[in-house]
Amino acid sequence: MTQYGYTLLGLTAVVAMLVAVLTFAVLKFVAGAREARRHLQGGGVDTTLLSVALQDAMTRLQAQERAMNARAVASEQLSGQIVQRITAGLLVADGTGRVEILNPAGRHLLDVASDPVGADYRDLLEAAPPLRDAVTECLRTGRPIVRRSLEIRGSGRSSHFGVTVSPLGGGVVGPDGRGAICLFSDLTNVFELEEQLRLKDTLARLGELTAGIAHEFRNGLATIHGYSRLMAPEALPAQYQPYVEGIRQETEALGRVVTNFLNFARPETVSLARVALGPLARRAEDDLRVELPVGTTIETVGEFGEIEGDEVLLRQLFGNLVRNAVEACETAGIQPAIAIEGHIDRMRGICRVSVADNGPGIPESDRARVFQPFFTTRSRGTGLGLAIVQKIVVTHNGRVVVGRSSAGGASIDLTFPLNQPRARP
Ligand SMILES: Nc1ncnc2c1ncn2[C@@H]1O[C@H](COP(=O)(O)OP(=O)(O)OP(=O)(O)O)[C@@H](O)[C@H]1O
Numbered sequence: 001m002t003q004y005g006y007t008l009l010g011l012t013a014v015v016a017m018l019v020a021v022l023t024f025a026v027l028k029f030v031a032g033a034r035e036a037r038r039h040l041q042g043g044g045v046d047t048t049l050l051s052v053a054l055q056d057a058m059t060r061l062q063a064q065e066r067a068m069n070a071r072a073v074a075s076e077q078l079s080g081q082i083v084q085r086i087t088a089g090l091l092v093a094d095g096t097g098r099v100e101i102l103n104p105a106g107r108h109l110l111d112v113a114s115d116p117v118g119a120d121y122r123d124l125l126e127a128a129p130p131l132r133d134a135v136t137e138c139l140r141t142g143r144p145i146v147r148r149s150l151e152i153r154g155s156g157r158s159s160h161f162g163v164t165v166s167p168l169g170g171g172v173v174g175p176d177g178r179g180a181i182c183l184f185s186d187l188t189n190v191f192e193l194e195e196q197l198r199l200k201d202t203l204a205r206l207g208e209l210t211a212g213i214a215h216e217f218r219n220g221l222a223t224i225h226g227y228s229r230l231m232a233p234e235a236l237p238a239q240y241q242p243y244v245e246g247i248r249q250e251t252e253a254l255g256r257v258v259t260n261f262l263n264f265a266r267p268e269t270v271s272l273a274r275v276a277l278g279p280l281a282r283r284a285e286d287d288l289r290v291e292l293p294v295g296t297t298i299e300t301v302g303e304f305g306e307i308e309g310d311e312v313l314l315r316q317l318f319g320n321l322v323r324n325a326v327e328a329c330e331t332a333g334i335q336p337a338i339a340i341e342g343h344i345d346r347m348r349g350i351c352r353v354s355v356a357d358n359g360p361g362i363p364e365s366d367r368a369r370v371f372q373p374f375f376t377t378r379s380r381g382t383g384l385g386l387a388i389v390q391k392i393v394v395t396h397n398g399r400v401v402v403g404r405s406s407a408g409g410a411s412i413d414l415t416f417p418l419n420q421p422r423a424r425p
């Protein structure tokens, strides 16, 4: 081999080595690029997964928020409905005295026509001072008042309220975050029922105690009267004749009193049936026509209901009241004008009847005593008329009070429970 040949072989070897090195480098680069692409592809999956997870979390959070909003709306609706529907009165006032809430039952109980939100509770409760004072006390002391019984005196009648006032704190109402929540309900029915039971009990005891004595007394009187009738006045000296007459008259009068009292004191036997009070009140005039003075007027107005009652006793009741009114007017020299007025309170299930006259009226100091047996201001009265009226009213689970009529005379105000429609079986 020539030198030129050796040189060519050397060069070829060098070129071959260079090609080999170059090929290796290219292969290495391609492998590196593939690896890098694979890495890049793997990173994209992670990002996608991350974004899907984020999206999912967002959707769940939004669903939770929607559910919470729905629950808040439902709970607001529920509390709104509770405030609107509860039968007890609800009054919420803030620390400055501003009314925040007075629910419909509260408006009805307090006889408030429009929504008083924003008004001062002291003005709102001006006609109910004990209730106003209870709220003031709670706001001032920050202490609750639990189930306090309050008497609210109205123009015509008194109501009895059961009241609970609780302090509000924790930034719930008003600028200073304080206030009072007052729940009140009308317990007049319960109170009157208790009073009726007490009265029934008293009348029953009175009957038991006195009926025996009155019986004996009447027997004794009958004997004295019998002897006095056996004495012939004409057979006596003239000076003694008026005494015999006097004994007869007195024993007769006393006998009547004792009989009346026994009628009043003995336990009442009632035969109850549905009675329409209106026609019954209108009959009072017919029943008494013969004994009423000429010119007497009896006007029956308003709405009367049906009650469970004893017609005979109720007629006696109207008779006694009309008689009293006429007698009072006559004594005062006034022509009697009597008004029997009915009013139905469906909410309370009662009927109110007042028998009012234009006589001199009953003085405030006598009003509590006129129902006591034997209280009378009339020379020939026995003082049992109104006691019998009260007994009849109580027997009918009703109530009777004395007031003043618009004509300045007496008004005897009766309340009877209405006959509720019977439930169908
Ligand atoms: N309408 C009235 N106006 C004024 N005073 C009245 C009226 N009704 C009752 N009174 C007063 O109440 C008292 C008691 O009345 P009550 O009917 O019980 O007895 P009385 O009428 O005196 O006697 P009687 O037993 O005959 O009825 C009366 O004496 C009278 O003073």
Ligand SMILES: [Mg+2]
Binding pocket: 320, 323, 324, 381, 384, 385, 386
């Ligand atoms: Mg009388």
